[in-house]
Structures are given as C-alpha cells and as structure tokens.
Amino acid sequence: MAIVDKYAPIGVFDSGIGGLTVAREIMRQIPNEKIIYFGDTARTPYGSKSKETVTRFSRQIVRFLQTHDVKAIVVACNTASAYALEELEKEIDIPIIGVVKPGTKAALSATKNGKIGVIATAATIGSQIYTKYIKESAEDDIVYGKACPLFVPLIEEGLWEDPVTDEIARRYLTELIDLDIDTLILGCTHYPLIRKALGRIMGPEVTLVNPAYETAIELKALLGEKGLLNDKAPTLGENQYRFYVSDMADKFKVFANSIIKYGILSAKTVNIEDY
Amino acid sequence: MAIVDKYAPIGVFDSGIGGLTVAREIMRQIPNEKIIYFGDTARTPYGSKSKETVTRFSRQIVRFLQTHDVKAIVVACNTASAYALEELEKEIDIPIIGVVKPGTKAALSATKNGKIGVIATAATIGSQIYTKYIKESAEDDIVYGKACPLFVPLIEEGLWEDPVTDEIARRYLTELIDLDIDTLILGCTHYPLIRKALGRIMGPEVTLVNPAYETAIELKALLGEKGLLNDKAPTLGENQYRFYVSDMADKFKVFANSIIKYGILSAKTVNIEDY
Numbered sequence: 001m002a003i004v005d006k007y008a009p010i011g012v013f014d015s016g017i018g019g020l021t022v023a024r025e026i027m028r029q030i031p032n033e034k035i036i037y038f039g040d041t042a043r044t045p046y047g048s049k050s051k052e053t054v055t056r057f058s059r060q061i062v063r064f065l066q067t068h069d070v071k072a073i074v075v076a077c078n079t080a081s082a083y084a085l086e087e088l089e090k091e092i093d094i095p096i097i098g099v100v101k102p103g104t105k106a107a108l109s110a111t112k113n114g115k116i117g118v119i120a121t122a123a124t125i126g127s128q129i130y131t132k133y134i135k136e137s138a139e140d141d142i143v144y145g146k147a148c149p150l151f152v153p154l155i156e157e158g159l160w161e162d163p164v165t166d167e168i169a170r171r172y173l174t175e176l177i178d179l180d181i182d183t184l185i186l187g188c189t190h191y192p193l194i195r196k197a198l199g200r201i202m203g204p205e206v207t208l209v210n211p212a213y214e215t216a217i218e219l220k221a222l223l224g225e226k227g228l229l230n231d232k233a234p235t236l237g238e239n240q241y242r243f244y245v246s247d248m249a250d251k252f253k254v255f256a257n258s259i260i261k262y263g264i265l266s267a268k269t270v271n272i273e274d275y
Numbered sequence: 276m277a278i279v280d281k282y283a284p285i286g287v288f289d290s291g292i293g294g295l296t297v298a299r300e301i302m303r304q305i306p307n308e309k310i311i312y313f314g315d316t317a318r319t320p321y322g323s324k325s326k327e328t329v330t331r332f333s334r335q336i337v338r339f340l341q342t343h344d345v346k347a348i349v350v351a352c353n354t355a356s357a358y359a360l361e362e363l364e365k366e367i368d369i370p371i372i373g374v375v376k377p378g379t380k381a382a383l384s385a386t387k388n389g390k391i392g393v394i395a396t397a398a399t400i401g402s403q404i405y406t407k408y409i410k411e412s413a414e415d416d417i418v419y420g421k422a423c424p425l426f427v428p429l430i431e432e433g434l435w436e437d438p439v440t441d442e443i444a445r446r447y448l449t450e451l452i453d454l455d456i457d458t459l460i461l462g463c464t465h466y467p468l469i470r471k472a473l474g475r476i477m478g479p480e481v482t483l484v485n486p487a488y489e490t491a492i493e494l495k496a497l498l499g500e501k502g503l504l505n506d507k508a509p510t511l512g513e514n515q516y517r518f519y520v521s522d523m524a525d526k527f528k529v530f531a532n533s534i535i536k537y538g539i540l541s542a543k544t545v546n547i548e549d550y
Contacts, residue, residue: 042328043318048431053317053522153428156323167439247328273548 019076047121103211120187294351322396378486
C-alpha cells in the first residue's frame with residue numbers, strides 16, 4: 001500500500017449517469033468526503049457489451065482517476081463491478097469496491113424465504129455474479145436473474161412514471177413474481193430512479209434492495225479501518241464534488257442536477273481513450 | 276485521386292447494426308460488389324453523442340477500412356453522416372457518401388405538398404442537416420424534425436411488432452401527423468425495421484422514405500461515373516461480404532443473419548481505438 005492522504009478525494013465511476021445514485025448515497029452518509037466522479041458518456045452503455053471491452057474501458061478510467069490522486073475508488077456500475085472489478089483489484093494499490101458485494105449483503109439480510117431476484121443489464125445477469133456471491137454466503141438460497149435492457153433507455157428518456165415503463169416492467173417482472181421471491185436487488189445503478197414503479201408491480205411483500213445504500217456504508221467502514229476517513233468538514237467555497245465525462249458535459253450536468261441536490265456547476269470533458 | 280482497383284471492396288460503416296439495412300440494399304442493387312462492413316458495437320449508440328466524439332470515432336473507422344484498401348466508403352449511419360461526413364470528405368482521396376443526401380433527394384421527389392417530416396436520433400435532428408439539404412433544393416418546403424431516442428433500443432430488443440413500440444411511435448409521430456406532412460424520412464438506419472408500425476400510424480397518405488434505397492442507387496451511379504463498378508460476378512466460395520465489429524461479434528452475427536439473407540458465417544472483432 002502506498003501512503004495515502006486521508007484528505008484526498010474518492011474516485012467514483014460509471015458508464016454514464018447511473019452511478020450518480022451511488023455518489024448521492026456517499027454524499028449523504030459521509031458528507032466530509034470529496035468526490036471525483038467520472039461518467040463514460042462517450043461509450044455508454046456498458047450493459048450490452050463484453051467483459052473484455054468493459055474491462056478495457058474501466059482500466060482507462062481508473063488511470064484517469066489516479067491522475068487526481070484519489071485515495072479509494074468506487075465502481076458505481078454493476079456491469080463494471082461484475083466484469084472488471086476482480087482485474088482492477090489486482091492492478092492498483094488503493095482500496096477499490098464495487099456495488100455487487102454490498103448489494104448481495106443487503107439482500108441476504110432482507111430475505112426471509114431465501115428466494116432472491118436480481119434485475120440488471122444483460123451483461124451483469126450473464127456474468128452470474130450475484131448468484132455466485134449469494135451462494136458463497138447462503139448455499140441454499142435461490143437466485144433468479146432477469147436482464148431488463150429497456151429500463152436504462154426508458155429512464156434516460158425521463159419516463160420514470162409512465163404507463164409504458166409500467167408495461168415493460170410488468171413483462172420483465174412477472175416471472176419473478178411467479179417464482180415467489182421476497183427480495184429484489186436493483187442490480188443496475190439506474191434502477192433506483194424507477195423504484196416507485198418497481199415497488200408498485202412487485203407489491204409491498206417484496207423488499208427492494210438498492211445496493212447504493214449498502215455501498216456507501218461499506219465504503220465508510222473500509223475508510224475507517226484504513227484510517228482514511230476525512231475528518232475535516234469541507235471549507236466554504238471549496239469545490240468538494242467534481243464531475244468529469246467523456247462526452248456531452250452539458251447534458252450530463254442537467255441530468256446530474258435532477259438527481260443530486262448540491263447544485264452541480266460544471267462537468268468537464270475528458271478524452272478517456274488517451275488514458 | 277489515387278489509382279483505385281475496381282475489384283476492391285466497398286467499405287460500409289455504422290455505429291452498430293443499423294447500417295446493415297444499407298448494406299442489404301447495396302447487396303440487392305449492385306450484387307457484384309464486395310463489402311467490408313464495420314459496426315462500432317463497443318461504442319454504440321452514436322445518436323446521443325456529440326459531433327466531436329462521433330467525428331473522432333468515424334475517423335478511426337475510416338482508417339480501419341482503408342487498411343482493407345476499399346475503393347469507396349458508405350457512411351451507413353445518419354448520425355455519422357450528419358456530424359462527420361463533411362470532415363471525412365476532406366481527409367481521404369476515395370469517394371465517400373452518406374445516407375442523408377440520398378434521403379433528401381428521395382423525399383423531394385416524393386412530396387407533393389412540400390411538408391416533409393424527419394425522424395432520427397437526437398444528434399441527427401439537432402444537426403438540422405436534413406432541413407439544410409432540403410432547403411438548398413426546395414427553399415419553400417417545410418421540414419419538421421422529431422428525435423425518437425427510444426426507437427433504437429426497442430428495435431434492438433426485437434419489439435418490431437409490439438403494442439409498446441406502437442404506443443411510443445404514436446407519441447413521437449402525433450405532432451407530425453397534425454402538421455400535415457405527406458412524406459416522412461426514416462432518418463436512422465434502424466427505422467426501416469419498424470416500417471410497418473410507422474406506416475400503420477402515419478396512414479397510407481404519407482410516403483415513408485428509406486434513404487438506404489436511394490443511397491445504393493447513388494453509390495452505383497457514382498462508381499459507374501468513376502469507372503469503379505465491379506463487372507465480375509463473385510466466384511464460388513469467395514468471401515464476398517466481410518463483417519467486423521468492435522465488440523460482441525457473436526451477438527452481431529445473430530442479428531445480421533436476421534436482416535441479411537446471405538448466411539453471415541463470421542464477424543471479427545477489431546480494437547477500433549488502435550486506429
């Protein structure tokens with residue numbers, strides 16, 4: 001481990017905007033921390049792409065974040081957590097966590113009947129990573145995965161409360177309802193934005209698990225363990241949260257401001273292929 | 276102009292799979308020609324990205340196609356035609372055509388009342404390129420553009436004939452119907468795949484223009500003019516059509532075989548960022 005400055009920022013990245021739901025939880029739960037956020041808006045989405053490609057893209061982003069001397073990295077994207085995290089862990093000497101393990105942990109404490117559903121991108125479902133982690137802790141639990149490729153475009157179009165989104169959600173979720181799951185992991189960082197619609201369709205008996213919440217808890221614990229928690233409140237006028245994207249910075253800013261209530265003043269464009 | 280071999284292949288590229296509708300038209304109309312197709316499946320879609328990014332990506336693809344000594348290039352993507360074609364034309368010394376000008380030409384001969392609708396990605400509509408080209412030939416014609424960002428994901432999910440696609444199409448198209456257009460340009464190479472649904476909603480009075488058809492005609496004329504038409508029929512066993520993608524070659528192959536009826540045996544993966 002290199003010597004790391006506890007006042008350094010945390011790097012958070014995603015294929016685009018979804019990871020903002022994770023950044024938001026970190027802001028809420030550890031408000032002293034600085035964040036450098038990167039969204040790969042030039043190459044988004046990741047969820048329909050291969051392990052090799054997602055790993056190559058993620059590696060470039062980690063190199064970019066390290067130019068900002070981050071003290072830790074949060075892979076705020078389920079697809080990148082599923083496909084790239086294991087590789088990235090081997091390659092860097094600062095703490096790095098994803099959203100899948102925290103999501104698993106939350107689901108394990110929520111389920112009573114041991115039947116857990118996971119909705120996510122085609123890539124995350126195909127990787128079977130949630131099943132693998134859940135089985136490691138609870139061999140007898142049953143995990144049902146369902147890829148929901150239309151949710152991300154519907155959410156990015158703003159149809160969070162819309163009969164079309166409800167109809168598509170009903171199609172995706174019916175088989176999970178029939179399988180009698182009592183816990184549903186929102187295995188893509190976009191999905192908390194349609195939490196209401198998902199809850200309406202699954203009914204009050206099913207617990208919806210948002211891995212973002214548990215990720216922020218784990219991050220806080222990890223930083224605490226390593227003596228890396230920032231104990232200084234941000235000073236007035238300090239630019240505590242900085243946002244970088246690989247394309248369409250203005251559009252990102254508008255979307256980010258609809259999710260995070262801190263007044264995001266700017267997002268800078270980076271040519272990520274150079275890293 | 277460099278000395279070009281008329282037996283060389285034509286390069287055709289798109290952000291992903293949509294350009295296959297253009298390749299299909301070229302195969303139908305000039306069956307002697309060889310084609311090298313490239314789909315940028317690692318970075319798809321282009322339609323929500325910026326001019327700068329789409330131009331950078333397109334430039335890399337042109338460099339890749341030139342390593343195959345193509346005699347001409349077809350930009351089989353409306354977004355790349357709108358954003359990058361003008362730049363690319365300056366940079367290479369072989370013929371290059373896009374799909375926008377041919378689409379414009381077809382619309383101008385179809386319209387009777389001079390009211391033309393264009394449906395396309397947010398990028399193509401934002402570029403106003405169809406309006407610009409139509410106004411150059413027919414100053415008094417009126418062009419109404421409408422971005423339809425959900426069509427591509429719905430088509431890629433296979434919902435070509437589905438009440439959800441009809442409902443979304445109705446929302447996008449109602450304002451164009453109210454504006455009394457008599458011609459609708461399908462300004463994204465995916466859209467011909469939902470032509471039936473679009474026709475149902477627009478009604479029989481509105482002509483749907485598929486720029487792919489006119490693009491193949493223009494390509495044939497252009498090659499003829501330059502003495503570049505291939506006059507030899509392909510020999511038995513020759514690999515006349517070759518497909519390259521930047522990711523997910525197997526998935527591409529399945530989709531391509533559903534569109535093109537030539538039995539696509541293989542698609543190779545290329546790391547396009549290296550070009």
